[in-house]
Amino acid sequence: MAMAAVLSRATISLRLKPLTTTLRHFSSVSSSVSIDDIVETSKTDKIGEFKKRLRIVDIKGGENEGLDNLGQVLTVRGWVRTLRVQRTVTFIEVNDGSCLSNMQCVIDSDAEGYDQVEGGLITTGASICVQGVVVPSPGKKQKIELKTQKLVMVGKSESSCPIQKKVASNEFLRSKAHLRPRTNTFGAVARVRNGLAYATHKFFQENGFVWVASPIITATDCEGAGEQFCVTTLIPTSKEATDSSADAIPRTENGSIDWSQDFFGKPAFLTVSGQLSGETYATALSDVLLPYMIELELAFADLNDDMACAVAYLQYVVKHVLENCKEDMHFFNNEIEKGIIDRLSDVVEKSFVRMTYTDAVELLLKSKKKFEFPVKWGCDLQSEHERYITEEAFNGCPDIKAFYMRLNDDGKTVAAMDMLVPRVGELIGGSQREERLDFLENRIDELKLSKESLWWYLDLRRYGTVPHAGFGLGFERLVQFATGIDNIRDAIPFPRAPGSAEF
Amino acid sequence: MAMAAVLSRATISLRLKPLTTTLRHFSSVSSSVSIDDIVETSKTDKIGEFKKRLRIVDIKGGENEGLDNLGQVLTVRGWVRTLRVQRTVTFIEVNDGSCLSNMQCVIDSDAEGYDQVEGGLITTGASICVQGVVVPSPGKKQKIELKTQKLVMVGKSESSCPIQKKVASNEFLRSKAHLRPRTNTFGAVARVRNGLAYATHKFFQENGFVWVASPIITATDCEGAGEQFCVTTLIPTSKEATDSSADAIPRTENGSIDWSQDFFGKPAFLTVSGQLSGETYATALSDVLLPYMIELELAFADLNDDMACAVAYLQYVVKHVLENCKEDMHFFNNEIEKGIIDRLSDVVEKSFVRMTYTDAVELLLKSKKKFEFPVKWGCDLQSEHERYITEEAFNGCPDIKAFYMRLNDDGKTVAAMDMLVPRVGELIGGSQREERLDFLENRIDELKLSKESLWWYLDLRRYGTVPHAGFGLGFERLVQFATGIDNIRDAIPFPRAPGSAEF
Incomplete structure (x- = not known):
């Protein structure tokens, strides 16, 4: 039965009769050309493939910077970065976010759709489609450009658009977080961030880790400090929240x-x-990766394994972005932080210095430098000391000995480590976990935490406990480190801060 | 200066003097062998590599099921699944979570550490290290086994351990979510889930999407319905929360x-x-992937592109787990849902049926089947109708026309789609987004939502708007679909539900 064959297969249903929804040009702009003349919608559902839109990186991202495509008729879609009208010819720089580079489109008065240039519609921020022939570019900035045959306005940009040609401050752009990815800097940050995230997944997959979604809502107090954000339904939902009565809380x-x-x-x-x-998963599956903050656990592992993993991980992801985000990294090297490529290359190529806290203290004691805070074994290192050690930062002081950190044989220190990198400071913090039930229970009591609510965590020490270790990485700090971006809020698409949960 | 070379490089600092923390065997179990005799800790920090622990999947996961390793002396580390003491020889099944298979370790009385078998310490759940020679196995279940030379107990398992040889119900295991990954079913679910997640990242990277971390805390009401969980610091932090006075709320x-x-x-x-x-990122970078729920946006795309992408995505990830999680998939096929491999292969190989809502209604009207709820165009489809259509489920009724869905030319329907799969029902829901400012504002007004709080969303239509579309996928449903697991709570490592935020 034909029907049965249909019914046993997966079905895509259109929720309601969806009338033909091609990319029809909606705006009332008068134009001689419609987007339908240029763009075909994808109708293929070939296995594992869908018709990809041609992106600017596909055209000019290769080694030959697009010269392979000379003579081809291509269409690009994107947003106008700049428009330069010259005597006989007009240049439109189009960016589609697929790479830092724009496609330079050259248009003269006999091209279809040129009326839109004359009509003043092609302004910074407008979205357009351009069909043209790839030709060699006489300009120094690029090897190829697009000699425009047809130009179609897709969406105009009102003159109030806050992203204009002139450079805005990062601070101003934070208040326009919805539009800032359209700038060079934030587009590049987004792409490098993406590269770091993908390399993270790749590294841990290649090393046999299982990705486990740990919960974001918890009734357990892990660090004995952090959890400040209560998640509750006692307060009415959003629509009523602004004028909800305090007495309504049961x-x-x-x-x-x-x-x-x-x-x-x-x-x-x-x-x-x-x-x-x-x-809990590491003591069943051996090695696991957690999605938030990037945390991981290694079973049958000690602090040395933990450090080796941290170093290998960092070298892998940094190498990945150096190789896969070249254009963006050159941008950061030239515009944001001189020398960042060399600095990152050093991380990949050189082995890391390992230094105990004791050695760090000795190094400081021997130095000729006068510190405001005197150095003594057992004290927290201050930032002046840290800066002295890495010339940039060293935030890894033994601030909290969390209850889960493994007690060393001296009975007073724990097996913990920090990875410090220049400028950013502590990038990774990790420890060997306390696998001994009696030691762990003592620490929980000492810190006045609740053994009852940690019953399941203690169970892991009752049933086949193993030495294990792990670390956590501040992903946003990694983005800062890899891009040179100064303020951590600029390394996060939509940062949350006191008084600010917008966008 | 040697110092400068050090200082400009990344540094790993041990927080406090970390005494040698080798994998010392801590328990007071009397044993002739220490784990130190077997295990070396990693000290390498070669670029992009750290010394990987040998895992059972590395030994017997290949095509020859381990026969390549005959004669080698190897060490496995894991948890005892079963112990069978026979007249002259004892079998210990060890699992390390790297694959479904155990390593069968054969031990006779002259092996080092055999005293621990006699002492009754090697029980289900205990963690052990076993060093031995790979030999052919006379058993039918495996091609190789480990002839034990040394056996070391790492952590014993108390007799109260809830995970024992006999099979426990999924319901019981939900109350032991911290130990259930040590069972065949939940280990396999975790590995397949990991495979689906990685394939998701891979698919979208290969297709040029940029991964963007969208915020989990928001002051914007997206769907006009959902947000029930208030995130607040008005209620004191955890330690004080249980007895916090309601009057303390300002x-x-x-x-x-x-x-x-x-x-x-x-x-x-x-x-x-x-x-x-x-x-906001799609209208700057073109195509983006969001981490929560797996959502994505395609710029310069319509509903057809959206559907093509959804189909290609699903086929890609399903193919990935069929190829990369073979052993686990055979387990699901045999133990959880007969025929699941064929069903998934169909998804990969056959094209999808596309059906409009109108066609679905017509199909139902023409059917001979008596429905409890009569079918009429415009009504929501009931589950009896949905079951009729996919033989399993069809949850994709036009329940809410969200404000952002693009209005079709008929003025009463929207460009939305659902992907339905047998048994699970709606796996993917997507739509073309309303890119026209005036249409969008009308819908926001109609639904009495706030234009003020959506100012930034409306901006995207003011400055270079483009046709765009996207979809969201219920990742847990995908795990259910790919494993045959019945209850969605068993597809999530630590599910949250009313009254339950444990672990």
């Missing part, structure tokens, strides 16, 4: 908040770390 | 909650979708 007889009426039946918080739940 | 003069004192200065919620912020 309370017990003695005036406490009645948590039994909350979604989880008890106080729940955004987690600050997936480590504890990560350990 | 209030304004008129008795409302005083949001100006909250972290973000206004009500903020866990987002239900990153789509809106995703669109």
